[in-house]
Amino acid sequence: MAEDFKIVLEDVAKAFGSNRVLDGVNLEIERGESMVIIGQSGSGKSVMLKTILGLIKPDRGAIRVDGRDLTHMSNRELEAARAKFGMLFQGSALFDSLPIWRNVTFALTQGRARDTANMRKIAAENLERVGLGSSVLDLRPSELSGGMQKRVALARAIAPRPEIIFFDEPTTGLDPIRADVINDLIVELVEELGVTALTITHDMASARKIAHRVAMLYQGKIVWRGPRDRLYDSGNPYVDQFVQGRAEGPIR
Numbered sequence: 448m449a450e451d452f453k454i455v456l457e458d459v460a461k462a463f464g465s466n467r468v469l470d471g472v473n474l475e476i477e478r479g480e481s482m483v484i485i486g487q488s489g490s491g492k493s494v495m496l497k498t499i500l501g502l503i504k505p506d507r508g509a510i511r512v513d514g515r516d517l518t519h520m521s522n523r524e525l526e527a528a529r530a531k532f533g534m535l536f537q538g539s540a541l542f543d544s545l546p547i548w549r550n551v552t553f554a555l556t557q558g559r560a561r562d563t564a565n566m567r568k569i570a571a572e573n574l575e576r577v578g579l580g581s582s583v584l585d586l587r588p589s590e591l592s593g594g595m596q597k598r599v600a601l602a603r604a605i606a607p608r609p610e611i612i613f614f615d616e617p618t619t620g621l622d623p624i625r626a627d628v629i630n631d632l633i634v635e636l637v638e639e640l641g642v643t644a645l646t647i648t649h650d651m652a653s654a655r656k657i658a659h660r661v662a663m664l665y666q667g668k669i670v671w672r673g674p675r676d677r678l679y680d681s682g683n684p685y686v687d688q689f690v691q692g693r694a695e696g697p698i699r
């Protein structure tokens with residue numbers, strides 16, 4: 448039943464000129480599920496994410512969140528639906544002119560300075576959840592390491608308590624140990640906050656750790672989906688070639 452799913456993509460297509468990037472994508476993500484999308488560079492993972500966020504309008508198909516089709520919503524309805532989404536951007540995208548506590552509470556204050564004492568408290572609580580102490584509250588992002596910046600970005604993504612979080616290459620640019628800290632945090636957040644997570648990654652170690660299920664996008668379609676423990680035993684030649692990083696195979 449469609450009601451059991453948090454997000455459903457049904458025959459979603461998007462072309463840019465003659466470039467048919469999404470060509471009938473079908474995907475269902477369950478409530479509380481962590482789904483990881485893999486695929487080659489340029490295969491349309493970001494475009495898919497942007498269609499769900501309502502930033503790109505698909506040429507056809509339906510995108511249902513909690514059973515409601517985003518592609519037929521007014522701007523106002525879309526705004527309300529977007530309030531369910533949190534996003535961890537590639538490269539963290541923190542505001543360097545603002546102290547950490549204001550970065551973390553940005554979505555709650557819309558960038559305005561208000562209710563300072565309460566916002567600092569909320570920032571401290573969310574930073575604690577990602578393993579950072581309140582000593583960082585008044586620092587600027589540039590004073591933190593890349594791994595710490597990622598954690599701040601995570602704290603910012605969860606501060607409004609979104610129902611769905613999108614992670615765009617969450618471990619890119621981190622060493623394997625720092626990457627694993629972020630993986631652990633994502634697993635913890637999905638479990639403890641009960642969020643539905645959709646992650647794009649090229650990092651197979653990360654996919655194996657954070658995903659309940661993995662889906663592969665190839666030539667505009669989802670060509671395989673399965674539980675993470677089948678990733679290296681999928682029986683699918685596209686997935687095999689991709690996860691083993693082989694130059695030879697059906698993927699050109």
Ligand SMILES: Nc1ncnc2c1ncn2[C@@H]1O[C@H](COP(=O)(O)OP(=O)(O)OP(=O)(O)O)[C@@H](O)[C@H]1O
Nearest residue numbers: 463466468486487488489490491492493494495649
């Ligand atoms: N706004 C746009 N206008 C025209 N073409 C676009 C636009 N956005 C994306 N594309 C094209 O869509 C294709 C898919 O791009 P996309 O960024 O989704 O790939 P990706 O799978 O996320 O790649 P990567 O793993 O490298 O981030 C590319 O050919 C890209 O040039």
